Amino acid sequence: xxxxxxxxxxxxxxxxxxxxxxxxxxxxxxxxxxxxxxxxxxxxxxxxxxxxxxxxxxxxxxxxxxxxxxxxxxxxxxxxxxxxxxxxxxxxxxxxxxxxxxxxxxxxxxxxxxxxxxxxxxxxxxxxxxxxxxxxxxxxxxxxxxxxxxxxxxxxxxxxxxxxxxxxxxxxxxxxxxxxxxxxxxxxxxxxxxxxxxxxxxxxxxxxxxxxxxxxxxxxxxxxxxxxxxxxxxxxxxxxxxxxxxxxxxxxxxxxxxxxxxxxxxxxxxxxxxxxxxxxxxxxxxxxxxxxxxxxxxxxxxxxxxxxxxxxxxxxxxxxxxxxxxxxxxxxxxxxxxxxxxxxxxxxxxxxxxxxxxxxxxxxxxxxxxxxxxxxxxxxxxxxxxxxxxxxxxxxxxxx
Ligand code: PMP
Numbered sequence: 001x002x003x004x005x006x007x008x009x010x011x012x013x014x015x016x017x018x019x020x021x022x023x024x025x026x027x028x029x030x031x032x033x034x035x036x037x038x039x040x041x042x043x044x045x046x047x048x049x050x051x052x053x054x055x056x057x058x059x060x061x062x063x064x065x066x067x068x069x070x071x072x073x074x075x076x077x078x079x080x081x082x083x084x085x086x087x088x089x090x091x092x093x094x095x096x097x098x099x100x101x102x103x104x105x106x107x108x109x110x111x112x113x114x115x116x117x118x119x120x121x122x123x124x125x126x127x128x129x130x131x132x133x134x135x136x137x138x139x140x141x142x143x144x145x146x147x148x149x150x151x152x153x154x155x156x157x158x159x160x161x162x163x164x165x166x167x168x169x170x171x172x173x174x175x176x177x178x179x180x181x182x183x184x185x186x187x188x189x190x191x192x193x194x195x196x197x198x199x200x201x202x203x204x205x206x207x208x209x210x211x212x213x214x215x216x217x218x219x220x221x222x223x224x225x226x227x228x229x230x231x232x233x234x235x236x237x238x239x240x241x242x243x244x245x246x247x248x249x250x251x252x253x254x255x256x257x258x259x260x261x262x263x264x265x266x267x268x269x270x271x272x273x274x275x276x277x278x279x280x281x282x283x284x285x286x287x288x289x290x291x292x293x294x295x296x297x298x299x300x301x302x303x304x305x306x307x308x309x310x311x312x313x314x315x316x317x318x319x320x321x322x323x324x325x326x327x328x329x330x331x332x333x334x335x336x337x338x339x340x341x342x343x344x345x346x347x348x349x350x351x352x353x354x355x356x357x358x359x360x361x362x363x364x365x366x367x368x369x370x371x372x373x374x375x376x377x378x379x380x381x382x383x384x385x386x387x388x389x390x391x392x393x394x395x396x397x398x399x400x
Contacts, residue, residue: 006149016360021047024378024385026365033365034381036389041194041226041376042255045303052254055299056292068096068289075294082301083263089242093269095262095281096288100225100249101135103260104187106283107245108139110264110272111185111219117271117279123184127175127218130166131196134187134223143187146196148370167201169208180216185245187221190237191338194226198343198374200336206241213244219268225249225260230309230379233317233339244268254300259293312379313340319383320375323390329397333371343374344393355396362392 004012020027023046026035038044045052059075066073076096084092095110097103108126115123126143133149134140141150145164153159163179165171176183190206193199213220222243228236229251238246245268249260272279287293320342324335331351336343346352352368359366368374373396375389 036375042250044251045254046380052299055295059295075291076289079294090266091263093264098287101137104134106262125182127186133195176212183218185219219244221245253296256296257293
């Protein structure tokens with residue numbers, strides 16, 4: 001039996017069975033659904049994307065996987081070179097993982113060991129944001145601040161090595177003032193906190209964070225697993241404010257195969273590069289640098305440039321604003337829009353109960369969570385398809 005994610009297995013409603021998927025559509029036996037959330041925000045160029053699928057098949061004809069311990073291959077070399085030249089600044093050192101959570105774990109371990117390697121063992125604390133979500137593995141849960149997902153962790157009591165702050169500059173400055181001696185890193189989802197409730201904040205906060213990290217020698221980590229590859233309107237937020245470590249996942253392969261990467265800058269890499277074996281990064285997921293995933297990622301990055309994703313996302317944002325701006329309902333607390341993401345936050349989660357089935361009946365796949373009804377659309381939607389997604393949302397409120 002399949003144990004489904006985030007579900008009470010006893011009471012969960014049966015999932016929709018997908019028999020094929022093409023472009024922005026999921027096909028069931030009886031109907032087709034416009035995917036408004038890109039399979040957990042990953043399938044950004046649509047399903048069964050021809051160039052990505054072809055790259056995977058071409059690689060599979062050679063081999064699908066070899067380990068990176070003691071071996072290497074062309075697909076991973078090409079991808080790491082492409083990422084190094086494509087990403088901003090000196091973010092050049094790519095450590096691959098099989099999922100976003102693991103890639104964040106790697107980033108946190110890198111930050112801790114960076115200081116251990118530099119002889120500063122007292123820098124044990126991680127600074128993170130209120131409502132942070134960075135994955136479901138243990139350290140990512142500890143760094144997160146999300147009781148709805150990770151309440152099981154409460155049995156341990158307070159985590160002494162994590163400090164959470166809101167996204168205002170006064171709180172940021174106060175935290176650096178108080179904790180700078182013990183911090184090894186400040187980790188954020190830049191501009192848009194996805195699973196934490198589609199919360200949006202200003203880039204001035206990140207610019208000030210960069211200054212404070214520089215002033216106090218604290219590493220800045222951007223978890224762009226969700227925000228990367230155009231979602232916020234930036235190609236990466238890292239293009240506007242440069243972190244020391246960048247984490248990418250989800251859209252990396254166009255959502256065609258699970259893979260992720262932690263990319264360090266020269267300063268971080270240099271602290272590990274040494275004759276001493278104990279300064280090495282002791283991590284190595286079995287499927288890191290998987291050849292099919294690397295081939296998919298390389299094709300997906302080519303596609304990103306060819307499609308000019310930032311201008312596509314700008315267009316999506318424009319239509320989203322046109323369709324949702326001014327829409328009100330007494331049950332709605334706030335509507336937030338950024339790039340290819342829109343969120344209707346309601347006061348009471350009950351307001352959204354039944355929405356998924358309603359959307360299904362109107363040809364849309366949606367998955368609201370808690371008090372958040374949101375879209376994270378594939379970038380390849382037509383204007384009409386996009387308008388349809390928002391019409392269904394508005395209709396739900398109109399019907400009361
Ligand atoms: N970081 C962020 C910001 C995420 O949104 C997610 C997943 N939603 C993760 C990390 C974890 O990625 P994965 O599910 O691939 O482990």
